Amino acid sequence: MPNQSTSQTVKLIVFIAVTLTLLGVIWQANRLIRDQSSALTTSGSEELRLALQRLSRVPDRGSLTMNPGPVNERELRHTNAHFLSKIDVLVLGQSDSDHMSQTFFQPGVQFYNGFLSNSYFAYHFEVFEDIVHAVGVPRLVLYDARCLTVVKEDDEPGYDTPPEDPIWNFGAPFRHKAQPAPPWYRDIDSLLSLQQTKLTLQTLMHGRETRQTVADLDKDTGALLRVVDQHAKSTVHRWLVDGSRVYPGEVDGIFSSRGPVHIEDSKGERKLNPQRVAMLETFVKRMMATGTTVILYSPPIEPRALTPGLTAQMAGAGQAIGQVAQRLGIDYCDVTLRGAEIGCKPEDFYDETHLSRGCNRAIVRQLATGCAPKALKLLREVVAPGVLVL
Amino acid sequence: MPFNSLRFLFVFLPLVLVLWRLFRRRQHALIFMICASYTFYALAAGYYALLMVVSTSVDFAVGLLLDAEHRPGRRKAILCLSLVFNLGLLSFFKYYGFAVDSINALVGHPFLHAVAGIALPAGISFYTFQSMGYSIDVYRRDIKPARSFIEFASFVSLFPQLIAGPIVRPKLLLPQLAATDPVDNSRLTAGAMLFAAGLCKKVLIADRLAWYADPILNAPSRHGSVDLWLAMVGFSLQIYFDFSGYTDMARGLARMLGLEFSINFDSPYHARNPSDFWKRWHVSLSSWLRDYLYIPLGGNRLGPTRTGFNLFVTMFLGGLWHGAGVNFIVWGSFHGLLLLAYHRIEKPWAALPRLLQRSVMILVLVCSWIPFRMHTMQELQAFATHATLAPHLPTAPLQLWAFALLGGGLCVLPRNSNEIRWGELGWPATLALALLVVVAVLHLNLSSKFIYFAF
Numbered sequence: 001m002p003n004q005s006t007s008q009t010v011k012l013i014v015f016i017a018v019t020l021t022l023l024g025v026i027w028q029a030n031r032l033i034r035d036q037s038s039a040l041t042t043s044g045s046e047e048l049r050l051a052l053q054r055l056s057r058v059p060d061r062g063s064l065t066m067n068p069g070p071v072n073e074r075e076l077r078h079t080n081a082h083f084l085s086k087i088d089v090l091v092l093g094q095s096d097s098d099h100m101s102q103t104f105f106q107p108g109v110q111f112y113n114g115f116l117s118n119s120y121f122a123y124h125f126e127v128f129e130d131i132v133h134a135v136g137v138p139r140l141v142l143y144d145a146r147c148l149t150v151v152k153e154d155d156e157p158g159y160d161t162p163p164e165d166p167i168w169n170f171g172a173p174f175r176h177k178a179q180p181a182p183p184w185y186r187d188i189d190s191l192l193s194l195q196q197t198k199l200t201l202q203t204l205m206h207g208r209e210t211r212q213t214v215a216d217l218d219k220d221t222g223a224l225l226r227v228v229d230q231h232a233k234s235t236v237h238r239w240l241v242d243g244s245r246v247y248p249g250e251v252d253g254i255f256s257s258r259g260p261v262h263i264e265d266s267k268g269e270r271k272l273n274p275q276r277v278a279m280l281e282t283f284v285k286r287m288m289a290t291g292t293t294v295i296l297y298s299p300p301i302e303p304r305a306l307t308p309g310l311t312a313q314m315a316g317a318g319q320a321i322g323q324v325a326q327r328l329g330i331d332y333c334d335v336t337l338r339g340a341e342i343g344c345k346p347e348d349f350y351d352e353t354h355l356s357r358g359c360n361r362a363i364v365r366q367l368a369t370g371c372a373p374k375a376l377k378l379l380r381e382v383v384a385p386g387v388l389v390l
Numbered sequence: 391m392p393f394n395s396l397r398f399l400f401v402f403l404p405l406v407l408v409l410w411r412l413f414r415r416r417q418h419a420l421i422f423m424i425c426a427s428y429t430f431y432a433l434a435a436g437y438y439a440l441l442m443v444v445s446t447s448v449d450f451a452v453g454l455l456l457d458a459e460h461r462p463g464r465r466k467a468i469l470c471l472s473l474v475f476n477l478g479l480l481s482f483f484k485y486y487g488f489a490v491d492s493i494n495a496l497v498g499h500p501f502l503h504a505v506a507g508i509a510l511p512a513g514i515s516f517y518t519f520q521s522m523g524y525s526i527d528v529y530r531r532d533i534k535p536a537r538s539f540i541e542f543a544s545f546v547s548l549f550p551q552l553i554a555g556p557i558v559r560p561k562l563l564l565p566q567l568a569a570t571d572p573v574d575n576s577r578l579t580a581g582a583m584l585f586a587a588g589l590c591k592k593v594l595i596a597d598r599l600a601w602y603a604d605p606i607l608n609a610p611s612r613h614g615s616v617d618l619w620l621a622m623v624g625f626s627l628q629i630y631f632d633f634s635g636y637t638d639m640a641r642g643l644a645r646m647l648g649l650e651f652s653i654n655f656d657s658p659y660h661a662r663n664p665s666d667f668w669k670r671w672h673v674s675l676s677s678w679l680r681d682y683l684y685i686p687l688g689g690n691r692l693g694p695t696r697t698g699f700n701l702f703v704t705m706f707l708g709g710l711w712h713g714a715g716v717n718f719i720v721w722g723s724f725h726g727l728l729l730l731a732y733h734r735i736e737k738p739w740a741a742l743p744r745l746l747q748r749s750v751m752i753l754v755l756v757c758s759w760i761p762f763r764m765h766t767m768q769e770l771q772a773f774a775t776h777a778t779l780a781p782h783l784p785t786a787p788l789q790l791w792a793f794a795l796l797g798g799g800l801c802v803l804p805r806n807s808n809e810i811r812w813g814e815l816g817w818p819a820t821l822a823l824a825l826l827v828v829v830a831v832l833h834l835n836l837s838s839k840f841i842y843f844a845f
Contacts, residue, residue: 005576008813012579018824137605263464292606
């Protein structure tokens with residue numbers, strides 16, 4: 001019996017040693033691969049990738065300085081998709097959803113805010129598709145379908161619009177780009193395709209390559225792509241690890257100064273654009289086909305911007321989006337004209353459309369307390385209990 | 391901090407195992423285990439850990455009072471205190487919101503208001519049942535009450551079984567906690583291997599199946615019959631590997647600590663009839679329901695009509711235990727009716743060839759998982775419509791077919807994880823398991839929550 005016990009002990013030691021050694025070898029090899037070349041991913045600049053890695057090292061303290069705008073943000077989203085874990089709740093939409101935060105959801109619920117400033121529905125779908133390819137289908141998509149979007153005159157591109165079409169004013173979707181084999185792959189005598197090789201390497205690297213980067217925060221000099229203290233005031237826009245944004249001067253969700261409030265009617269008569277409504281429906285339908293649950297919502301507009309004319313236009317736009325939701329059998333929560341009613345205070349509006357974290361929290365509360373009845377059960381599973389309390 | 395997380399595997403577990411063996415006195419070791427278990431639980435449930443303190447205190451006191459009291463009426467009243475408290479706790483956190491929603495839907499307007507800020511505390515269904523079972527056992531004088539609060543608190547809070555079972559009986563666990571035998575290395579090895587096998591089941595099979603089946607099952611109205619049925623077979627395998635993987639991990643952890651838990655799965659897809667299935671699937675729950683609900687209701691002692699009623703009520707409540715939702719009621723009722731039907735045809739059924747019995751059972755079980763997986767009546771309706779009226783060529787990814795075949799193949803193997811002597815694996819099997827664990831660890835970032843964590 002003692003012999004048997006000894007042999008079992010040896011077996012356990014070997015089992016643990018083999019497991020840890022293999023993991024160590026893979027981790028070390030991963031370090032070498034990463035240090036030798038950053039070309040393993042064809043998306044994003046080396047600087048952006050390193051910055052994102054460093055940001056993920058200090059999720060509670062860091063924030064990434066960056067210029068806002070669809071071009072930079074699309075690159076950020078596309079690159080960031082490879083650094084994410086399986087997502088439970090994904091936010092999509094324009095910049096007015098940029099303060100939707102992980103803090104609204106229960107610990108353990110993986111959240112990501114994939115907003116894109118000044119963007120088309122096609123770009124939102126691109127963010128969604130990147131994430132699906134990298135980490136699988138999110139359980140829930142909170143889609144900010146701002147009413148102002150569907151009353152714009154110019155049309156939205158379809159996802160299959162040719163890349164040379166000038167409608168892609170911020171660049172064609174990444175999937176249109178030709179993907180020539182990078183040098184590192186051409187030099188490998190591999191039986192695996194480029195995609196298979198990338199996937200293998202990314203699987204090995206995922207979640208681990210971040211550990212070798214320096215965890216210290218950078219000094220905030222106003223320079224871009226620096227990881228600076230998220231709890232300190234900065235003069236530039238910053239992104240948090242959950243994908244949400246911090247405005248210049250903002251500290252811990254409180255705006256220090258506010259932008260101007262435009263009167264939308266001064267830009268001329270706005271009419272509902274049926275093409276935009278149709279494109280919204282198309283992309284939401286495509287998302288739903290992957291099995292995710294989509295909730296559409298329209299966030300509030302700063303009450304001072306709501307002239308009688310704009311109020312009527314927004315009501316019409318909300319009705320059109322509501323019909324889309326009805327046709328697709330999903331929830332639509334329109335609080336465009338109900339900012340004060342749901343608890344958004346004047347100081348919650350940075351300008352006519354951009355909202356504080358507190359106001360976004362109020363939107364999530366609305367969704368989880370009956371404004372999205374079809375997905376109520378799912379929302380109750382993911383939303384933090386504290387958010388439900390006024 | 392689920393078992394399938396890096397923090398658990400590389401920080402919490404090694405630390406607990408090392409410190410647990412360092413304590414010479416049992417009381418000290420148990421105090422350490424309570425602290426570790428509460429830390430583990432607080433990371434999942436936050437302040438709700440305080441509820442477990444209250445529940446533990448109530449049932450410990452009830453146990454002592456029941457032992458000291460000899461008058462039947464008083465004893466019954468004391469037991470009622472435990473039942474009302476535990477069931478009240480469970481009802482409030484698990485069913486109150488559902489009841490409010492259902493009443494409001496019936497009335498047609500918001501007649502009642504849900505309590506804002508209430509979430510379902512992790513594992514509440516498991517630890518309230520475990521704790522309540524203790525009080526009933528003491529009431530029946532099946533066991534002596536725990537004399538030490540420390541032993542009882544570690545029995546309720548023991549982290550390997552805290553969040554999703556198995557629901558371990560006090561008769562089995564309390565004496566083990568009181569014993570002072572040191573953990574021998576052969577049990578440590580066996581436990582580690584069983585835990586590793588559970589991890590691989592969860593990450594490499596259940597999560598892979600979910601990856602491919604979920605997109606289809608989440609949108610049943612957008613897929614045709616072949617894909618839907620394939621995905622439902624995938625889910626039937628996923629839930630088995632997910633939950634039995636969790637159970638193997640829990641039992642492996644217990645073994646590493648020198649404890650032994652009851653089995654929870656015994657090759658359920660080998661079942662030849664519905665009654666056989668419930669002796670193999672989530673055994674700790676089905677035996678709990680049998681001993682504390684079905685038999686007290688009269689079991690099969692009061693004639694066939696009453697037996698049928700008792701069976702149905704037990705399965706109905708068993709379904710409701712899983713969650714506050716119409717789908718779980720449908721699922722429980724389906725199994726209740728299945729058992730009733732089986733008892734009607736028991737003899738002719740037994741005469742059928744075994745292979746036919748098993749094949750029909752597998753078909754029935756796949757169908758029974760439909761209401762379990764489809765969370766709303768609309769989804770259920772969409773599944774029923776498209777799975778029967780939308781024939782089409784399969785478009786599901788090949789990987790789903792492959793993982794379904796792999797999972798199905800593993801399910802029909804003659805030996806399950808309870809029957810393998812994990813401490814005596816040969817070298818090739820040990821090394822293969824180590825390789826699989828490495829692959830599983832590399833996939834942890836894509837691993838999802840255990841299904842039964844939601845209950």
